[in-house]
Amino acid sequence: MNDSQQRGTTGRAQVRRAELVAIGRRLFADTPYDALSMDDIARHAGVAKGLIYYYFKSKRGYYLAIVDDSVAALLARAGGDTDLPGAARLRRTIDGYLHYAEHHHAAYRTIATGGVGCDAEVLALRDAVREEMLAAVAEGAYGHRDLPPIARLALVGWLSAVEGTTLEWIGGPSAPDRPGRARLGALLARQLRATLAVIEEFAPECPAPPPSEEPFEPADDLAPVTGSP
Missing domain, CATH: 1.10.357 (Tetracycline Repressor; domain 2)
Known part of the structure; x- marks a missing residue:
């Protein structure tokens, strides 16, 4: 867990932090890391830059939270x-x-x-x-x-x-x-x-499991999992 994850432990703060992470995932998906300033991030997120610093301390901390x-x-x-x-x-x-x-x-x-x-x-x-x-x-x-x-x-x-x-x-x-x-x-x-x-x-102590007879079928894209879909 990086330092930024220790901030915002209340339910409301966790939701807000998660929203900022989701926004960051979209931003970094379309724009290289070096091309985004904290001012850019704050503008896209529609928040004051200080709020991002509060949760993540720095742009690198924000990026690490997104990767995590x-x-x-x-x-x-x-x-x-x-x-x-x-x-x-x-x-x-x-x-x-x-x-x-x-x-x-x-x-x-x-x-x-x-x-x-x-x-x-x-x-x-x-x-x-x-x-x-x-x-x-x-x-x-x-x-x-x-x-x-x-x-x-x-x-x-x-x-x-x-x-x-x-x-x-x-x-x-x-x-x-x-x-x-x-x-x-x-x-x-x-x-x-x-x-x-x-x-x-x-390694005979590691026997291969018997092969499945069923055709490979992808799981339902909407199947529930822990975490983001």
Whole structure:
């Protein structure tokens, strides 16, 4: 939690702070970080600049709060449905991850690439997302979060490929045959299944879960999750 999150603990203050974060997500989605001044932000938000300083202390603090909020929303979307059986849970995790990227391009790019320049705090948030995604996959595949080193390396490789693929998917040129979320999700799920099979060869204590017989279907876009849709 950064310093700005400690301000505004009353219900009304939390709502106001959340409104400012939502406005900031839209602003930074359309405008580069360096191109926005605090005066610009205050004007777009329709508030006095001092109010933003009160909640976030600085433009960087405001930006970090926005990234932190985006991270929470991504993890909530990808980590839902924890009561599903293993294979179904893995597929739901992939679809939730892609759902977030599909609907929040700028926020996803920030999370996946580490934000502005080499900001250590943003990079730490990005690493936290990766760790939580690895844990979610391990839990879905094996029923626990602990991974032997060889399994961790294999899953890190798969997740790195997912990040690159997703960035290309949301940022590449549109084409009539560009895959939708369900088709891309099926591809990533198949790649994960292959990775889990290879892990089993090298680490027999990590048996691959049986494949699901059901076709990959995206979850309802309006399915409730904790955090932002």
